[in-house]
Amino acid sequence: MKISFKNDYAEGAHPAILEALVRTNTVQQAGYGYDSYSAAAKELIRKKIENPEAQIFFVSGGTQANMLVIGTLLRTYQSVIAPETGHIADNETGAIEAVGHKIHLAPATNGKITPESIADFATRYTNYPHQVQPRLVYITNATEIGTIYTLAELKAIYECCQAHNLLLFMDGARLGSALNAEDNDIQWKDLARYTDVFYIGATKNGGLLGEAIVINNPALTDGFEYYLKQQGALLAKGRLLGLQFLTLFENELYDALALHANQQMKRIKEAFVANGYTLLSNTCTNQLFPILTHNQIAALAEQFDFYQWQKVDEQHTAIRLISSWATTDAQVDALIQAIQSLAVTQ
The missing domain is CATH 3.40.640.10 (Type I PLP-dependent aspartate aminotransferase-like (Major domain))
Known part of the structure; x- marks a missing residue:
């Protein structure tokens, strides 16, 4: 799943x-x-x-x-x-x-x-x-x-x-x-x-x-x-x-759950930035909009569900990632590993 x-x-x-x-x-x-x-x-x-x-x-x-x-x-x-x-x-x-x-x-x-x-x-x-x-x-x-x-x-x-x-x-x-x-x-x-x-x-x-x-x-x-x-x-x-x-x-x-979601997305954002990806907007909440190639999106979609948010050009689209009050460290770790793998093969 x-x-x-x-x-x-x-x-x-x-x-x-x-x-x-x-x-x-x-x-x-x-x-x-x-x-x-x-x-x-x-x-x-x-x-x-x-x-x-x-x-x-x-x-x-x-x-x-x-x-x-x-x-x-x-x-x-x-x-x-x-x-x-x-x-x-x-x-x-x-x-x-x-x-x-x-x-x-x-x-x-x-x-x-x-x-x-x-x-x-x-x-x-x-x-x-x-x-x-x-x-x-x-x-x-x-x-x-x-x-x-x-x-x-x-x-x-x-x-x-x-x-x-x-x-x-x-x-x-x-x-x-x-x-x-x-x-x-x-x-x-x-x-x-x-x-x-x-x-x-x-x-x-x-x-x-x-x-x-x-x-x-x-x-x-x-x-x-x-x-x-x-x-x-x-x-x-x-x-x-x-x-x-x-x-x-x-x-x-209420505040604690929102803070948790934000902190999990911060880890994901740092991974995208560290691996050279461009972001559609500079966010500090539980939403992130990295810009990927269509091949990268297809590869990421094999393991993860997310929205394709906005076409940037003929080769790139911004996707939307959202964390929640229930997002686990293991789920974030898996996504970060995938981000690193995509960066190596791009």
Whole structure:
């Protein structure tokens, strides 16, 4: 069987989560997220981000979280500004468009949107009432190419949004990896200060499933739970999501799992660099995009699963490798050995 570096959700869930689910299985709890586990998890998250007023909602997946946030916060004539590499642009089957919102794709620098491109769209769409009205900026951290925003970049984007009456929404499917990256200088509390809404991804960081939508802007919470129910996102057994986040946050497990994934990918990155390979982007998270020849890709695919990400030229393609909370030293060792062998034969 091949070793998978294809994604960070190939495994099930961290044993602590499975143990908690089994241990509490027959404990009766209220439904629809009003259970004691969800309440405790929300308090831990509020403490983590240093925002006691944050409103938190647990949902099952990332695309669902994006669609719910954007669908709730925007009027039907309003639109989203997103980097051209954003997940909502090409990897969510038109989910945002399906709920009636245009996406303006802004140029991305290292996978990241800039205040200048935000301002360009905000000032370009002023032919009232004949054009859509940009209302929300969507970013991901970590980005789709494994890069991260700096605190200065996040502040600048937030200030630009404030200046143009735009909301800032951060997709945090891989937020754990971003915040535990070697080069990161954003703290949990900064998310409460410099975003209106963000979400914390568990699906890709040790959970069976689940994302926690965190609304920092109190003006945005009205009616949110109604929309969750209307869209089929309010689970009767909400305890299953709440308990997972409680387990992930009560003993810093969430950060520890993300740090492990990052450290494993750092070993892989160092092996590629040491053997003379070029990288598509300079990442410090659990994603890596080495550029290989097509023969090298075919040879590597005999032992490992991964995505072919982006064609670079007629002879080379960038592949995507991802480590997870469960990636073992032995799996990394096997990949490093293969990297060294490819370098010798290239």
